[in-house]
Amino acid sequence: MQNVTIYSTQICPHCVRAKMLLKKKGADFKEIDVSKTEDRDAMIEKTGGARTVPQIYIGNTHVGGADDLYELESKGKLDELLAG
Numbered sequence: 001m002q003n004v005t006i007y008s009t010q011i012c013p014h015c016v017r018a019k020m021l022l023k024k025k026g027a028d029f030k031e032i033d034v035s036k037t038e039d040r041d042a043m044i045e046k047t048g049g050a051r052t053v054p055q056i057y058i059g060n061t062h063v064g065g066a067d068d069l070y071e072l073e074s075k076g077k078l079d080e081l082l083a084g
Contacts, residue, residue, distance in 0.1 A: 002059040002084045004029035007043040015054040018066040021073060027082050059084060 004027050008015035022029050034040040034053060047055050047062060056063040058081050063069055072078040 001027060002082055004082070005032065005057040006030070007032050007034050007039070007047075007055040008053050009033060009035050012053050014066040018054045018056060018069050021066075021069060021078075025078065025082060058082060 004022060006015065006018060006022070006029050008019070008031055010033065019029070019031070032039055032043070034043050040051075043053075043055055044051055050064075052065060054065055056065065056069055061081060063072065063081075069078065072081060
């Protein structure tokens with residue numbers, strides 16, 4: 001299974017939704033809380049300017065946010081991406 005990284009905050013309902021789907025899929029993920037300025041700056045740089053959370057990476061693929069993750073699931077493409 002691919003490495004998954006999710007940039008999030010503790011108070012973000014979209015982050016909670018994304019993490020719930022990833023857990024349902026059995027995906028382990030590294031969560032980076034961007035409440036700290038240096039982590040938020042790193043996220044913005046890595047994503048090419050995205051400032052909202054969550055920002056999700058599966059392997060080297062930038063999925064985007066929670067809605068993007070759920071769209072992959074609805075199209076039947078999330079399992080394939082997670083499998084690598």
